[in-house]
Amino acid sequence: MNKQRVFWLVFLGGLLLFASATVWYTRRALAPYPPAQAALEALVSDSQVLVQDRPYGWVFMPQGVVKGGLAFYPGGLVEPQAYAPPLRKIAQKGYRVALLRVRFNLAVTEQGKARQAMAEAPQLPWAVGGHSLGGVVASNFAQSNPEVRALVMWAAYPQNDLSDKATPTLALFGERDAVIRKEQLEASLAKFPKNTQTETIPGLNHAGFGAYGPQRGDQPAGIPAEEGWQRVAQSTVDFLDRSLVGP
16 A cells, blocks of 8 residues: 555545544534423413413413513523423413524524514513523613513623613522623623612522523532522512513
8 A cells, every 4th residue: 555545544534533523522512401301391281371382482371361471582502491490480470471492592593583472462561581691682682672671681691781771670690600600790790771680599500590400510509499490480570570560
């Protein structure tokens, strides 16, 4: 076997190995967190909440008077169904909740998706919200869509400067969240709208806002999952009652 042939065999073998490693790494890096069993169970309708699969995602409809709407963007690389447990609890309190489905499980790929959910019930006062990266996208949507009456951010902070906006905003954090870097959060506090209510839930970690298991880089939660979902939902409902419904 001549040297030139050996060279090309080695070169092509190395190229194939590099391509295979790149594909493996990319698939691993972009693999989404799947919903836990509790999340799948929360997607089933009952006497309190009707759950519908819509082209843009899932809708949780309360059986009774509807006070307003919340369009919700999922966190980055988290399958949206994982947020069903806390969002269902919000719906039980009288809110139409739209859990948005986004391409590649990345809300940045469909930042205007909330518009589809809002268009189905234009008579309602609407808030937009999201977890982590989804919260960032929700803040971008609220900034460019004045019909949004309130903003809900779970474990997130604005990408853009919204300090001149008067949009009522809930900034909800977990005490044991190790995914959000404190220095980045502190540097972003001045970007929140002027009417921002900030709250930290003791014992809650980053992944505790949904039901998708442990997240890389996070701390273990200090409270049971069900308690975390209940506290997140109640804080959100209290905020929506003040911001969308009023006294």
